[in-house]
Amino acid sequence: MTSRLAATSYLVFLASLGSCAMLAGCSSLPGPYPAASSAASPVSEVRLGAFEHDAMSPERGSVDLSGEVLFDKPWTSKDPLWNALLPRPDIGGTANFAGKTSEAYAGVAWDYDVTDRIFAEGAFGGSVNNGYAGKNVPPGHNAMGCNESFRESASLGYRLTANWNVLATVEHMSNAGFCDENRGLTNAGARIGYAF
Secondary structure: OHHHHHHHHHHHHHHHHHHHHHOOOOOOOOOOOOOOOOOOOOEEEEEEEEEEOOOOOOOOOOEEEEEEEEEOOOOOOOOHHHHHHOOEEEEEEEEEOOOOOOEEEEEEEEEEEOOOOEEEEEEEEEEEEOOEOOOOOOOOOOEOOOOEEEEEEEEEEEEOOOOEEEEEEEEEEEOOOOOOOOOOEEEEEEEEEEEO
16 A cells, blocks of 8 residues: 555656646746735645555555645744744645545644745644544554544645645644543645645
8 A cells, every 4th residue: 555655646746747847937936935825815725635544553554635725824024034933724634535534624834945945844733533532443443532633744845836836744643642542643645735
């Protein structure tokens, strides 16, 4: 299954490069994160990707579809350091079609431009899942403990153009020991993003 994820991630990356080749101005990139989109919508970016589902757990062996929407920062600063400290609200989820745990989440994400093209991102928030919350967990499933969790993620991204980017992402959700069981869930994979 890991080879299937690698193939899927490679296809996402190739599609991203193909999109870049077809778009005019591939070499023109924005400066630091823009203050706000000029559109009437508060949405600043959408992302889609594929994750390997918790490779070190009883639920290993399948792939998740990942989707995320990020919104404009409520306020911005002209100082790049302060701007990096101000987060963007986000919502999203990972859907598993093999009968394993799926999740939906909401939180905030912090972006930091390493160079004009390379950026790092961290996110934190809450999530809900459809996993097994009780003690009687069937074989091949995680003992989630409860259906409400914390969620953290870390991404390293590369801007292909002013609008398109690709990201390598690791996400983790767990209840931090607030419930009797706390196996948690850790997914890793690749995503493509489009910034408005």
